[in-house]
Amino acid sequence: MTSALIEVKSASRTFGSFTALAPIDLAISSGEFVAIVGPNGAGKTTLVNLLTGLLRPSTGSVTFKGQDVSRLGPVRLARMGMARGFQLVTVFPELTVAETIAVAAFSRLGRAHHWFSSAHSDGDINGRVARVADAFGLTDRLEQPARLLAQGEKKLLDVASAFALEPEVILLDEPTSGVSTADKHAIMQTLVIASEKMGVKAVVLIEHDMDLVATYAGRIVGLHAGRVIADRPKNDFFTDAEVVAMVVGRPPKGFH
């Protein structure tokens, strides 16, 4: 029997009297590419914050490999193989591509102090940077300042940075926002290939572009007003016009 990597059991989240996420159950296993979709305010980011331990659930539990994520903290979670997307390029535009990937590895492994003293002499980190750059086709760019990359490449570098930990599970919150459709597809294709090359077991992606979701995800979790309205294989999701209408934020046909 294969057990789930991530298990959500009756987890909810409230902010004051407001319910951002009603109690939900969700299990994500090795081999899955899961898209989380829904209109603005549906609770997508809140859900990913629960999955990554950034927020504690108000009720219920979230486990990664059987351990309660809210008790682990970000460093132990990273070491156990869970990584979340960064937006490092906007935070550190002056760093080179290599330094940006290295910062991701150092910060998530709880070694930020180390980075400032001896980043370039650390073979382990340099090896990670080289492997990530290779998987993402960024090897030729390593010594360039991140700010000089094209917009699509900046997004790709942010995605690549999450791979610096060589994680088993990766969670990305709208990693391709603000780029052209062609660039979105290029980034997603690179992400899928890099995941295979680097042995990533599961990808969880928040995405509002239904074309991307339909192309790359295997399973779709639709959220609406803090509730899971559908959790299905991709093909069963897109054949349900009412569900699709709800997650893209417009009323279904015939709805008044």
Ligand SMILES: Nc1ncnc2c1ncn2[C@@H]1O[C@H](COP(=O)(O)OP(=O)(O)O)[C@@H](O)[C@H]1O
């Ligand atoms: N820290 C917070 N405090 C209060 N309300 C919040 C907080 N975070 C999210 N919310 C509210 O919870 C709801 C879901 O937010 P979010 O998960 O960010 O939605 P999505 O990512 O789907 O757009 C929204 O109504 C949002 O305003």
Ligand SMILES: [Mg+2]
């Ligand atoms: Mg969000």
